Amino acid sequence: MKTKYDAIVIGAGPAGLACSAELANRGLDVAVLDEQASPGGQIYRNITQATPRQHAILGSDYTDGLEVIKAFKEADVDYLPLSRVWQAEETGDVYFSREGASHQLKADYLVLCTGAMERPVPFPGWTLPGVMTCGGMSNLYKDSSLVPTEPVVLAGSGPLLWVVAEHLFALNAPIVAILDTTPLMQVLPAMKHMPRALKRIGFMLKGVKLIADVHLTALKRKVPIRRNVKNLRAEGNDQVEWVKATCGKKEIAYAATTLLVNEGIVPNTSLLRQVGCEHTWDPIQRFWFPKVGLDGRTNLPSVFVAGDGNFVHGAKSAEYKGKLTALTIANEMRRISDAEFEEQAQPVRDMLELDISPRPFIDKMYAPRPDLFGIPDNTTVCRCEGITAGQIRDMIEAGYTDHNEIKAIIRCGMGPCQGRMCGPAVFELIAEGSNLEPQKIRQHRLRPPIKPVSLQELANAKVGETDES
């Protein structure tokens, strides 16, 4: 392993794969670090090892990834799987754990392709064993062909809910209900984005067909699909036993041992914030995203961001953004001239623009519902430290509007996940309780390491002498 590269790419999803291959093909020295065991990121997780049956179930959206993997494998990239990056700095230093020790690498450019994560939303019972995310379920299937064999309820709002429902139906999982929490009227404001979305009519029809297919299968198997669902909760002693909710004026309840939820996907900004990228608030999807152009540039000259970590646009766009970022860096390092850059970047920009066109519609259609964070007072919000919504509301009432101060006093967000799980909820509670504009509220600070590191691993690091002061 070298210790110094032209560029280090973090994340081997479609963005990181496309970016690193492109950089290597321009003659740059490139390393890719990813915590998974094989390349592919979230969507193409485990694609190189997956069985034909897994490919068949997951369909062309998955199998298509083989192309970007192939290009990646053909390029001269130092690929370091099973590397958990826990700190990056604008100086180009990257710190990570691998094989029981911590390591440091340096590069002129860092490209952060850390992707997206499911929006964490606390609700009563969300900490019970048996509650997991739709994406988490999908990962279990991609990694090890695991499928629920006991009654399972799916709940939430957004494309991933329907994708996972389709897969689970195909796998004959015992789905007992699908609870769509999207407000009924939300499609109306979204309609103004329809003309633009129809630029990709094929994609839109595919989405419609997916949802229609799931409805059809549900009808055949007598699985209820409830719409306009509110007040979702999981109940049980040591494990989910009941999934309850309200649907219109009616109380509904299903016996189940697994509840899969998805309330949308948000950029995974942990590393981006730790390194110091500036962020902007998206009032529609209600998430923070880095201030990044489509060319990947951030406020820090040495740091670039590509893929869903920059804004949730999906896998193909992630790939295009990875490529554009690579071209920008190659141009900055004078490996390609300005003219070459323009000539090569334009077609990628065009594809990206087309690919993104349905997004405003989807973002509006599946915008987080207004009561999404109307969390009851006795519900745990910070699961690491066991802090409830009521305790947080008390702090806000006492005048605290900075998650960092709330954290320092009641430890909310101070545990191992560093607020990854409670951050969005605390933020919404502050917005609700303080009447502050969301963009004016300070986000909680991310301190390294963004993922815990064992002291033994740390002690095994090679370091210089202490300069005591």
Add this chain to the structure above:
Amino acid sequence: MKADVLIVGGGIMGCATALELARKGKSVIIFEKDTPGRHASGNNSGGVRCQGRDIREIAIAVEARKMWGLHEKTILSDCGFFVSPRLRLAENDKELQVLVKRQEKLNAMGYDHEVVVDLAEVRRLSPHVADHVVGGLVCYSDGLANPMLTSKAYAAAAEREGVTILKGTRVIEASTTSSGFKVRTSRDKFYEGEMLVNCTGAWAGRFSAMLGDPLPVFSAAPTMMVTGRMPGMMNGTSLGLTGRLLGLMAAQNGTIVVGGGYRSPHDLEKEKIWVDPMQMAKAAKIMVEIMPGLKKAQMMRCWTAFEGCIKDKVPIVGQSIKVPGLFHVCGFSAHGFQLAPMMGRVMSQIMLGQKPELPLDDFRVDRFEDQKTAK
């Protein structure tokens, strides 16, 4: 606007000083460029420790410790304070001798809060320390507090006494007038006062330079980390070492706060600190030697904050020599949190022209010049 006293810096020093002055009838305005507790005061490791302090600070620290026990009455918050004896370990006989000498010296000065203990007592206090440890020096009354809660409680207490705290307000100009001082803020407003107090922490050198009174205070970014929960490991006892850099504080929830003199590179102007994890790697190496059970612990989070330091590691407390009416309380060199309650008290005394209840000669601003002329 006018007040008797203008205080620049709303950390714990500024708020404690303001509180005491207000209680003695002075009108006070505090200028704080961010919020009280945003910097060192709200983000330190919460160590309320007498043990191991520079001999020059002991008198004040012992008195301050009494005030820590009274906060519920004096500022209406317990500040999250609890007792966690601080045990300084000797890893060999030579180190043990250093500790014995320290106790002798303290006893001679009339203090008995730090006592040398044998191996049996070390093991009773801290059952999981490594076998090579030979003894220690313990201060049973040391403890830990919640720094953010404490900073906010001091700010709230000062406000209750009528102090005005201007948050998000930076002093960008300061000058002397015929009757005292005049400052201009980032909100483009002017304020006047008879006395001016420099409580600007890491920025103390810069601020003082505005008034033509340069100070030997430099900024540093002490760097700490906290581990995951290790129930029972520390047994409620906090640890320090005699010959190496390490401090381990035993939080009540089983996590361990680790520090002891590690620093990260920083830029005070941009207010940016680049946490250097390799500093923590050095601490980790020592930790697993001192307490092998910590191999299994996780580093959860590193953090740092800006602090004003002085090369001899004790603060500057008192009136400026060059600019009468200007007072400095700064340069706490990463251990001012414990002293703060007492600093408020002695500052209010000297500012009212009284003799301070404890001598402050060791903290004179011109002590370095004294040394030069003495040599």
